[in-house]
Amino acid sequence: MTARKKLIGELIAECVAVFIIILFGDSVAAMYTLYDPSPYKTAYWGVCIVWGLGVTIAIYATGAVSGTHANPAVTVALAIYRGFSWAKVAPYCAAQILGGFLGAGVVYTMFSPVIEHFAISHGLDRLHDGAAAGVFFTHPGEFVTPLHSFVVETILTAMLVFGIFAITYEHNTMAPEANSGALIIGLLVAAIGASAGYLDAWAINPARDFGPRLFCYFAGWGPQALPSPGNYWWVPILGPISGGVIGAGFYRTLIQPFMPRPAVAASSIETSV
Incomplete structure (x- = not known):
């Protein structure tokens, strides 16, 4: 397989x-937001599990091709700490954002009648009120400012990437085997959402937020999506990237140097008899 063909396959997999x-x-998120009574309003853990299972399924489907970064914050952290090619960082991130854009388009296709009904029944519109915007992209929760959300995104993504580096480190004897690592990473995403998701909907992934946000900009939400109220759009980009670098750095500095290594194989030099 040529290098060009391999890269194309990796980008398709990331998308x-x-x-x-x-x-x-x-x-x-649509099931949570648009329906009253919502099946998830009193069972928020279900929302978190679905997001986590989405990550797990994505890893199982594409991991053998691209490694399933599926997150610019992960891609940048891998380039800094684990030798991932910097030449691939921008193409990977672009493919990830495109995947978010296309995914949002399909979700919109499925739920558009319900979105319209939700807006009408609540006296809202997309352009001025951002009706149902929370289905697609994140925003600060109650009592949370954009600046505070930046801190939250940095911390949560640091937790995510710290966990990913631990789960995937080759000498971590307590890490799950390759076939179960995807499930544990999905549960990590779910745990982060369950513990702090109400603060700002736990983007922890620039592509997860910006791809759908870009779709919504063209689908009628306009300035509610970009630049969004309070110019919030940059927070789910820079916060996760900063957090990813910090979390990976913490693992690399505080845990990895003390990880037990397998015994060095015996010398292949044999004595004659």
Whole structure:
């Protein structure tokens, strides 16, 4: 396989991975937001599990091709700390954002009648009120400012990437085997959402937020999506990237140097008899 063909396959895989995550994640957000009574309003853990399972399914589907970064914050952290090619960082991130854009388009296709009914019944519109915007992209929760949300996104993504680095480190004897690592990473995403998701909807992934946000800009939400109230759009980009670098750095500095290594194989030099 040529290097060009390999890269094309990796980019397709990254796009598909984020597409899968958004297809499941934004759909469960629609179920949470648009229906009254919502099946999830008193069972928020279900929302978190669906997002996590979306990540798990994406890894199982595409991991053998691209490694399933599915997140620019992960891609940048891998380039800094684990030798991922810097030449691939921008193409990977672009493919991830495209996957988020396409995933949001499919979710919109499925739920558009319900979105319209939600807006009409609540006296809202997309352009001025951002009706149902929370289905697709994130925003600060109650009592949370954009600046505070930046801190939250940095911390939560640091937790995510710290966990990913631990789960995937080759000498971590307590890490799950390769076939179960995807499930544990999905549960990590779910745990982050369950513990802090109400603060700002736990983007922890620039592609997860910006791809759908870009779709919504063209689908009628306009300035509610970009630049969004309070110019919030940059927070789910820079916060996760900063957090990813910090979390990976913490693992690399505080845990990895003390990880037990397998015994060095015996010398292949044999004595004659």
